[in-house]
Amino acid sequence: MPLTFAAEASPIVEVSGWFLEHVWIAPLLPFLSFLGILFFGKRLPFKGAELGIAAVGLALLFSSITGVQWITELNSADDEAIRIVEEKYEAEHGGEEAAALAADGSSVEIAAGSDGVVLAASESAVEAENPVELVEEEGAAVPIVETAWDWFVNGGETFQISFIADGLSVTLLFVVTLVSLLVHVYSTDYVAGDRRYTHYFAFLSLFTSAMLFFVTSGNIIQMIVGWELVGVCSFALIGHWWEEKENSDAALKAFLTNRVGDIGLLIGMILLFFAAGSMSVIDVNAAAVAGEIDHLVLLVASCALIAAVMSKSGQFFLHTWLPDAMAGPTPVSALIHAATMVVAGIYMVARLYPVFWEGLSIDGSSLNLLAIVGGVTTLVGASLAFVQNDIKKVLAYSTISQLGYMALALGVGAWTAAIFHLFTHAFFKAGLFLGSGSVAHAVHSFDMKKDMGGLRKHMPQTYKTFLICSLALAGLPPLAGFWSKDEILVGTGGWGLFGGSGANGAYTVMLAMSMVTAALTAAYMTRVIYLTFFGEHRGHDEAHLHESGRRITVPLWILAGLALVAGFVNFPPGFQLVPDSWQERFGFYVEPRPGVETFPIIGHAKPSWSLAIASIIVVMLAIGAAFWYYFVKVEAASKAAGRSLTELPNGPTSRFALARAGHTVLRQKYYLDHLYTGVIAAGTKGPIAKATYWVNQNVIDRLVDRTGETAVKAGTFVYEQVDQKVVDGVVNGSGIASYGAGGELRKMQTGKVQFYAGIMFAAATLLAGVFIVFL
């Protein structure tokens, strides 16, 4: 097999399709419903909710069809690629061999990678025995479908409005619209009777629209616009009940913290624009892949963009807004944390992945900024989730932790794993949030220790769905979270112990962090389950507890169902329990293929049973430990005390100083809020305020006073001297002059026609004389 041939084994086949070329419809639908609700919402029978549900439902339908079209187009592109390769082979080698090759290609099992060697695409291209087999394995290289219009031309630079469709944006379209639709339906019950019911639905629609706009935007300006729109909507929705100071503070905090990161976004995007010379995401990516941009520029740009990710996607140390954002209505939390706002940062990294890939040198290293940020975040989030009493805050920290997973996955080069985790996490985290909302709907509180306990008897549906989603989050097979979490563990490539191999480098530290987080996650979810649903009820009014209505439970069951099965879309390659054709479907359709010039050639780690089993054991141990503490020890202590307890009366925190200190640190959220408000903000604003006051009193005020006095003096002078004497004098003088002139001139108006004739003849004579003398 000639090497040149193998290198071209994945021909580029362009795809098209009506839905792929009209993805702009997806954001348009909810935007129209936003306008509709704003203008007519209050006059509609369901106060605008029906408009939002209809629009988001249509958008979901549209996204689903777009997804189906993407898959079918990709399949036909693969067929086309095989045909091209066969024709080319035939042209080079003659008919018989090609026929043999085709027969061979269809019967040979996929052999590449089975020897445990890194399956980098370039290497496999060389390794593969025949091109047809390679195309069947990897598929055709399909570029992004882009639809663009010229917006304006300035200084020779054309600014476009463009929308793109590829596996990534289609996936996000589906996730966003699905979760948003369920949140809309859920909200009709949850915020029923709210005084700003219509306003709420209008912003839900705008929020959805902004996120859809963001994930379909094809140039970086549109991305910035979508990014900021999402931020504004989150501000409005977090502060939905702004009458309470706490809520409006939380909204402000979310907005301002995001502004910090937005500076990074702007710097990064501007750098990329000047480096690549184009606003288009495709051009920027292509330039980064082709190595046309200086490495240092890419490094600075990716660090700046990481700052944006830190704020928007709640990465350590700008994550502090995210738990406070729980002040908003619970469905909004579900929408923010599962589908829209917080995944914007992850999506942005995935979309501009070549920039990070090249800038951070992800390939072949074992540590980089994105992976560190992700790893620290996932640990910080998971540890803080332990000490929260508010069920939503536990889930918020859990989201931070899971977002850390995604950032970590992107940081270690496991692109598909990150997007896959985004996909599965959206379902089970939305399910958890909506479940916590359902609980709160019954007990009118989010405090697990004071007002919950024993709810499984009263709310069986909520309990079951919450349990399913919790197990998915903890990462137990066969639920969704297991598959995506394990893919991230595999993707770190750092498990020398377990017989695996690194794909893009050996990120052993990241693997350790992920393992610890997996254990912590399992443990804190066990704690939440116990405190909420087990033990005896600690709140008042136990008699009035009841299961929520169908508009709440049906979305819960849909999300729980997805949490059960969503992981099956991406069985790891080489997973012996399912047929080959079921393996890695998600990656096959979503990840850009090798040969697409807008995506780097990334390596794929080989999954191993030993790692999967190790991670399951870790999770089981963590669940076991938490189970033993809460379900056995605390339960027994409760029985002994005769009332429902939430902690052991003489637990480790009361016995050991170190444990107590650690607990305090966690309770204080690593003192980050103190650092921001107490040290940084207070430290700067105190002296600055004093200095500003002094400057104001002594410099500015004095200046203003002096200016005023001088102006008054100058005005008086001008009035007395200039206005009264010069201007008025001129006016009066001209009046007198014209009066006098008129008096003289009227004497000439005798009314006698002969006098006039005399003047006329005299003048004529005079003129005649002048003409004779001078001409």
Added chain:
Amino acid sequence: MYLSQFLVLSAVLFSIGVYGVLARRNGVLVLMSIELILNAVNINLVAFGAFHGNIAGEVFALFVIAVAAAEVGVGLAIVLLIYRNRRSVDLDQVDTMRG
């Protein structure tokens, strides 16, 4: 033929006409003096036309005669109306336009 004879005649007629216009008090006589001025012009036109062998001079003279006829018609009508109002055609008394 000497052009200057006609020009002198026309200049004399013109001067008489101007004198009449300026000096006479009677409106009718003023109109007649204007006729003299016009005829002085006519003589000039015809004289130059004949001198240069160009028919345009005579044609212009005919136009002037026609216009003069119209002018006298209007002028006499005005004088007639003034007379009816004031029983006099003394131009010194007609000074209602005095400023």
